[in-house]
Amino acid sequence: MLRGVFALPAPVKRLIVGNPVRRDGQELALDVQFLLLMMRLEGERRLAGGTVDAARRGLARGQAYLAKVPARPVKTRKVDAGGVPARLYEPKGLKDGSPLLVFYHGGGWVIGDLDTHDGVCRYLAVHAEVRVLSVDYRLAPEHPYPAASEDALVAYEYAVANAAELGADPQAIAVGGDSAGGNLAAVVGVMAERTPDFALLFYPATDMSVRRRSRELFGEGFYLTDDDMVWFSDRYCPEERRADPAVSPLLAEDLGGFPPTYLATAGFDPLRDEGEAFAERLKEAGVPVALRRQEDLLHGFANMWPLGGRFREAVSEAAGALRTGLYAGPRSKT
Template sequence: MTTRLLVRAQALGAKAAYALPRPLRRVLAGKPIRIDGQELSLDAQLMLVLQKISGQSLVVDTPENSRKRLEIGKSLVGGDPIEPVTVRGVNADGVPARLYTPAGVGEDAPLLVFYHGGGWVVGSLDSHDNTCRFLAVNARVKVLSVDYRLAPEHPFPAGVEDSVTAFRWAVANAAALGIDPARVAVGGDSAGGNLAAVVSHQQVLAGGPLPAFQLLFYPGTDGTTRRRSRDLFGDGFFLTSDNMDWFMSHYQPDESQRTDQRFSVLLVDDLSGMPPAYVATAGFDPLRDEGEAFADKLAAAGVPVVKSRQADLIHGYINFLGVGHRFREALSEAAGALRTGLELGQRKSPDVRTAK
């Protein structure tokens, strides 16, 4: 009871802070932060201040405690459930999942198979519930959120196996789900973005069926190389460099095996034949550069890509729907890209279009 009351008080405090006039929010957040030619948005900077005040962090000693802490964080900034959406649990060939159906979509709707983030260690159907609701309503798609097995109880490649299974099950059971099997996209954030890209490549290797589209938010694509963005933003911007090491050590503790293309999809020699993609990165994110490198490599292989850097945001922004405005704006852009991509279908174009 005490914990619930504290969380409720913190959530009310966060809403009150974001409701302040902009000058007062700026005083609370502090001086603008500018790094690498980018200025952190006031919404994101205030989020980091409130995170510090509340004592929230992405990693807390053990996986169990980290999972609990993430669920608390969701209640602070996730927002009220977005409606109208019908939600029901399904069994995707042994993999638990949750199907979101927004009001007004027909029985031949497109589907997004969504893989939640959390470093393959934390995160759940609940942690990304409102994100899935938002995408369902704003992209006019059904969403199948996949509860893949987590490390360290189930290390690599268990998450990959579950993710592939869920996608194949969705396509095979299109009639029962009321979806168009030719318009099944994959998507996810961070570790979930990694899994979505890996599923796409595994389907290329298997000869199909292929996802119709990839919706990738700040995906982890290479566990072997430390890039410049990790040095610039590896501390103080929600996801830290130490967090990344912690997650990878639980998911694949053998560093020599991180070259596996099911772990580091950026290392795949030939990405031709991959589905069209929207690759979103956050400017103040240690994962920024590897996500953008993956978008560039897709484009070089002839895959249609939109590369969208949300230069003023931080890792995790698709989950911060209950506070401010900037986070919803960024997710709205992605929902539009998903809807357009599914309507247009695969279109051959080798260039990267950078969203402004």
């Protein structure tokens, strides 16, 4: 029903939502404005806040509304990635020796799991022609920093060491993720002994030590709020450790060894400026990086691809960048 509502003609949706939303020289996509209205009508639900269990149930419920799989079948199986639970996605007909994406789900290091990000993993697997290993890292507050970053690194190292068993090319292994998962992928890119071959970062959290302008501009009314970010941060990492590179990879001393990167930010996202600052530091370090601001979208757009329109366009672009980066990029590592 939700997807049917989004299929309404644009003039009808504009009549329903009213005037366009403009901020910082950007105009919010009509579909995003429509989605925010529907969320308000359902009842103002915060992404975080309250109890941890309630926040986790809320994200799972929201993703259930968006459940949809690509037309091409994808089989899955459980993997023990060096003691870290994971799920391997293999599109039908994909030959052995394909590239592999090690994916870390978002959710502020506190919520989210393999199921909340099942749809985006399937989409990337099919449209980038890759296997995807989705990592079920430990969550805070039960397992605060550095548990998530440790699990992220262990799972990546497992993938490198066991690529053949996973049906993958050991010389074409990417890391990727959204939000907190993008943070973990960036941490692996900084810390891994064997540098990944590519990084796919959706609106990553890259610096927990300071507040940037986008957090003030978009900290209320655009899905991820400033209060949410405080709630997540307080449960994940104590303030005195937030400048650690394994929490804030933007602050790493040397980014010269980071892999080629596609980094997508959202225009109406509190995390926008720190993601773009990370891309700028990569460029300064000589790393090939494609920064793409999806200026009319908001935080979380990767999981919203089943709604079509601009959501799907943005994720399709990212999948194309991943496919190009892994199939056309360097195929050897020292």
